Amino acid sequence: MDIHDLPELVLVEILCRVPCGKFIFQCKCVCKRWLTLISAPYFIDRFLRLQSHRKTPTVRTLISRNAEELFNRVSLSEVLTPMLKRLESFDHLETEPVVVGTYNDLILCCDSLFDQHNYYICNPYTMQWVALPPTPTRCYDIVRVGFICDSPYYEEDDPNGHVIQLNAKFRCKVVRILPPDRQFVFDHDEYCFNFNVEIFSFETGKWSELVVSSPRGISYDYLDAMAFSYNGVLYWSGHDYGYFLVLGLDPFKDNSSTSTSSGSSNGGDIIDHKCRFVVFAMPVADHFVVECLGVCGGLLRMCDFDTDTKTLFVWDLKRQDHDYMVKGAGELCLSKHNVYSFDQDMYPDDARVVERLSFDPNNDDIFYLYVDADVLMCNIRTRKWSKIVEKRKLNNFYFFPFVLPWWPTPVPSLPQHAHQLAHGGETSS
Template identity: 40%
Template structure:
């Protein structure tokens, strides 16, 4: 988990993997993100017939954001990023200029989220999401700030007592985030979705506040709620094939939550308690593709 500079790209469907050349810098902790173009594109013609086009020149990129060397939270308008792209075939280093002060140490450790050709991280300390275009920074020698290549997204106001839990992309291609409240006597979770309509960005609340009272009653007596819930309830992922479903780690069990029905259902899956809190995201959405995506040979 620490001082890591070796990375592998894996295709779980084909069970193939490729070893990425190690980064030249071995740092205690970095924030990592991965983005990959789709191997095939589905186009619909005027007759409403589907046409599948294979993109043999698809590309991928890995980003390492380097936190400031400090034992305390500190902010900066510039930060270092190491980027490996399939187009370059090697690690490149860039200085990213930000229009806003960012506390890099508070960026989500679970990994960057790929959305609309960019990688996004949530900053819990700053209260907004940052987005970076890895392909631009891996191939451009200039480090000037351009809004199209790096920008931030403000999130809706989160009431006191709620903490951010998860940033993800839905099956329909919308950016979503959840926040969780360890409230007594009613702990709850809320889901938001970003609407990119008519050139503007607006957050829409999908759920209101979903009470976790039914699940708590089945798991803990009343007097133990506050002591155990903080590190034992984590939003894991949204269902990759059903936008209405997201998954929670509820102590050592995985629970499916239906957004519209606001109902919970236990699954057969289990995760060791606190594993997500300690080590970041323990699961990720995965959909079996129509065609397998081959791992490209590196130059």
């Protein structure tokens, strides 16, 4: 019997046993019947239930701004790099787009690192992408940008994985914190209590321009450009004299009444009291430079590495609850603080370049260092280390988490008027 003659229910059971979702998407190209079948909610639900029953592990990896995978675990660079080149050709960009944010398997990229005006969201495994309308403001600096969804595309409703809930109407937001205007500067160090923020919503297909207040004065230059999503909030790490800071923003509380789609707007003249920053501040010695290295074990992990003493300092933060409060912590509080001393022979004292890279997204105890073009893997518990990559040149040391879920996340769709704006057309308001 030919496979095309099989009853639909039998064909579903066969296709659902394809090893992973990215191969399933390739099966959509076989014929219209398979395309319709694989796109049906029943098929997706059945496939996810089988993965849950098998306890199929979720694969996580790390990618750089240049779309380079730190370790070739899912061959991401092999599909992402050609896709970015297609974007460059399709939209006639001057350079290949750079990665500026991720959420699970969705990637936010931009036409330039320093002049971020045109953004794209893509899924490299489904080869889907969408162009956002141009930002209202052109900024010739590295803006603080973040990308977040209010929920994953699917989730298990109970610990045993018996119920799979599809979130087909999940919402996505892109957030830009712009350099401060002079009117908000209150001293020569440019510490600000209010920031111009632009938030793009896929529901409206428009950028909202807001002025968002902070409970603490913050220097924009001391904020990291890279944001992390944690429990529905975007966080940027930063530092001040004697403190490390974490600036948080829930973009799903933005005030849509100040939205605009292009050009200038008066939205920046009014402080939005519904959308506010929260700030966590922890006192540290002045020589510390603490950065966020992502979410580990359900906690937001902050780190500093002393290259001279080969010592790693770790602060794990969690969402504030009623049992453990830290004064001034806002929505975050300290969960635990640990100090790890590494083997003094791990690298020579005269090493020219020593840079912290990241924790392993699949193992919270594994920490990676870049030493003179070599990548070292260190276990913070056992103190064992090994050189896993030799003589590899890295162009930057910032890596974004990338998750390959059981089923690929569809790229969110835009309203028709937003599609026209994204491709240089005009639309009536």
